[in-house]
Amino acid sequence: xxxxxxxxxxxxxxxxxxxxxxxxxxxxxxxxxxxxxxxxxxxxxxxxxxxxxxxxxxxxxxxxxxxxxxxxxxxxxxxxxxxxxxxxxxxxxxxxxxxxxxxxxxxxxxxxxxxxxxxxxxxxxxxxxxxxxxxxxxxxxxxxxxxxxxxxxxxxxxxxxxxxxxxxxxxxxxxxxxxxxxxxxxxxxxxxxxxxxxxxxxxxxxxxxxxxxxxxxxxxxxxxxxxxxxxxxxxxxxxxxxxxxxxxxxxxxxxxxxxxxxxxxxxxxxxxxxxxxxxxxxxxxxxxxxxxxxxxxxxxxxxxxxxxxxxxxxxxxxxxxxxxxxxxxxxxxxxxxxxxxxxxxxxxxxxxx
Numbered sequence: 001x002x003x004x005x006x007x008x009x010x011x012x013x014x015x016x017x018x019x020x021x022x023x024x025x026x027x028x029x030x031x032x033x034x035x036x037x038x039x040x041x042x043x044x045x046x047x048x049x050x051x052x053x054x055x056x057x058x059x060x061x062x063x064x065x066x067x068x069x070x071x072x073x074x075x076x077x078x079x080x081x082x083x084x085x086x087x088x089x090x091x092x093x094x095x096x097x098x099x100x101x102x103x104x105x106x107x108x109x110x111x112x113x114x115x116x117x118x119x120x121x122x123x124x125x126x127x128x129x130x131x132x133x134x135x136x137x138x139x140x141x142x143x144x145x146x147x148x149x150x151x152x153x154x155x156x157x158x159x160x161x162x163x164x165x166x167x168x169x170x171x172x173x174x175x176x177x178x179x180x181x182x183x184x185x186x187x188x189x190x191x192x193x194x195x196x197x198x199x200x201x202x203x204x205x206x207x208x209x210x211x212x213x214x215x216x217x218x219x220x221x222x223x224x225x226x227x228x229x230x231x232x233x234x235x236x237x238x239x240x241x242x243x244x245x246x247x248x249x250x251x252x253x254x255x256x257x258x259x260x261x262x263x264x265x266x267x268x269x270x271x272x273x274x275x276x277x278x279x280x281x282x283x284x285x286x287x288x289x290x291x292x293x294x295x296x297x298x299x300x301x302x303x304x305x306x307x308x309x310x311x312x313x314x315x316x317x318x319x320x321x322x323x324x325x326x327x328x329x330x331x332x333x334x335x336x337x338x339x340x341x342x343x344x345x346x347x348x349x350x351x352x353x
Contacts, residue, residue, distance in 0.1 A: 048306045051314050053093035056129050058202075059085030060109050060122045060194070061136035063102035063145070064212050067294050068285040070164050076117040077101035082291060084210070085134060087298035092305070094132065099125045105140045106190035110197055123197050130202035131318065134301065135194055135256075136210045138187040138247055143176035144239050148215060148287050150175040152227035152280040161281035178235055179242060188246040188253075195254030204317040207256040208304065210297060211247040214240055214262055215277050215287050217269030225270040225279015257310070259300045265293065 059065055067083030079098055080086075089096035099122040101114050108114040109122040126133060139145055153169035161169065191209065198207050216237055220226060228236060244262035251258035268276035276293030278284035289297065304310055 047311045047315065048302075049092055051311065051318050052131065052305070055094050055131040055318075056127065057085070057089050057092075057094040057096050057132040057134075058125045058130050058205075059083075059096065059098045059100050059134050060125075060198075061100045061134070061210075062104045062138075062140050063100075063285070063288060064139065065134065065136035065210070066098075066100040066102050067289060068102050070162070070284055077104075077114075078285075080294075082294055084289075084294050084297035084301065087295060088134070088301050088305075091298070091302055097125045097130075100136070103140060104137070106137050106187065106194060107141075109135075109137055109194050110190065123194070123201070126198050126201040126205070128202055128204075130198075130205045131314070132208070132305075133198050133202065133205050134208045134210055135191065135198075136212070137194070138191060138243055139212055141187050141190065142179040142183050142239065142243060144212070144243055145215075145287055146173070147176050147178075147239065148228070148236055149173060149280075151232050152286065155227040155229065155232075156281055162283040165281035165286055178239060184242045184246040187243065188250045191247060191250035192254040195250070195256045206305070206310070206314055206317070207254070208259060208301060209247060209251040209254075209256045210259040210301065211244055211262050212240070213265040213276050213289055213293050213297070214269055216240070217267055217272050220269040220271035223271035223279070225275075225282050227280040257304055259297070259304060261297055261300065264296065264300055268293070268296070 063078065065083060065085060066077055067080040068078035069080050069082075077100065079100060079102075083098070083100070085096060085098050085100065088094070099118070099120075101108065101118055101122070103117070104114050104122070108118070111121065113120050114122075149168075150173035153173050154175070156169070158166050158169065195207055195209070198205060216226075216233055220233070221230070226233070240262070244260070247262075248258060248260065250256075265276050268274055270277050270279045270287070274292065276289060276296055278286060278288055278290045280286045284290060305314070
C-alpha cells in the first residue's frame with residue numbers, strides 16, 4: 001500500500017510533469033490531456049533518454065561500483081569500462097565522471113583523497129550541472145570484503161588459486177573482527193553526509209544509493225569459489241545484513257533513491273547456478289561483481305530512472321528544453337486501467353527474487 005504521504009508526493013510530481021509537458025503520466029505511458037492543444041503520446045521510459053542525454057553523471061563509491069577485473073587494463077583505481085556506471089551512462093547517453101575507486105571508504109568520498117590512487121576527494125567531481133549521482137560505499141569502512149578475502153587466503157590451498165590471488169595472499173592479510181553496532185551507525189551517518197554534500201553541490205541532481213550485491217545466497221553452503229567455513233559464512237551474512245540495513249536507513253534518512261542490490265542478488269551468490277559474484281581465486285576479482293552482476297546493477301538503475309515518478313522528478317529538476325517535436329508519437333491505444341503508482345524511493349525486485 002502507498003502511504004497518504006507517498007500518494008501526495010506522487011501527485012505533486014505528476015502535476016509537475018503535466019505542467020511542463022502538457023501531458024498526464026500513468027504507470028506505463030503519458031496520455032494527452034483532453035483540452036487543446038493536443039500533445040503527443042510517449043511512454044515514460046522513452047522520456048528518460050530525452051531528459052538525461054548529454055547530462056552530467058557522477059559515480060561515487062568503492063570497488064563494487066568500480067567493477068575491477070583482473071583482465072582490465074591497469075589503472076590506479078581498477079575501474080572497469082563495463083562497470084554499472086559506464087553501462088548506465090551508455091544507455092542514457094550521459095557524460096560520465098567515474099571517480100569510483102577500489103578500496104575507497106566513505107572518508108575518501110567526503111573528506112580526504114585516496115592517496116596515492118586519487119589526488120582529489122570523490123565529492124569534488126560533483127558540480128552544479130550534475131544531474132545524476134550514484135553512490136555505492138560503506139563496505140570498506142567495516143572491512144566487509146577485506147575480511148572475506150583474508151579468510152579465503154587462510155582457508156584456500158595456494159596451488160588452487162589463480163596467480164594474482166595467490167600473489168595477493170602471499171603478501172599477507174589480517175582478518176578484522178566483526179563490526180560493532182557503532183561501526184554500522186558510523187557508516188549510516190557517513191552515507192547521509194555524502195547525500196547531503198551531493199545536494200549542496202548539485203541541487204538539481206537525482207541521488208541514487210546502490211548497495212552491495214551479496215556474496216552468499218540463502219542456500220550457499222559449499223562450492224569451489226567459496227573459501228569459508230560454515231561459521232565464517234554465518235558471520236559474513238551477519239556483516240552483510242548489517243551493512244545493507246545501515247545503507248537502507250541512510251538512503252531513507254537522506255531522502256535518496258535506493259537500489260537494494262542486497263535483495264536483487266540474493267539468489268545469485270557465488271555458489272548459485274547463475275552467480276553475479278566471482279568466486280575466490282577463480283581468475284577474476286574475488287568476491288566482486290562479474291559482468292552479469294554489473295549488468296544487473298545497471299539494469300536496476302535504469303529501471304528506477306524510467307519509473308514515471310522518477311522521470312517526472314528528473315524533468316522538474318532539469319533545465320533541458322523538451323520541444324514537442326522530440327516526443328515520439330504512438331498509435332492511439334485504449335487507456336490502461338489505473339494502477340497503484342510505484343514507490344519512487346526504491347526499485348522493486350528484479351531477476352532472481
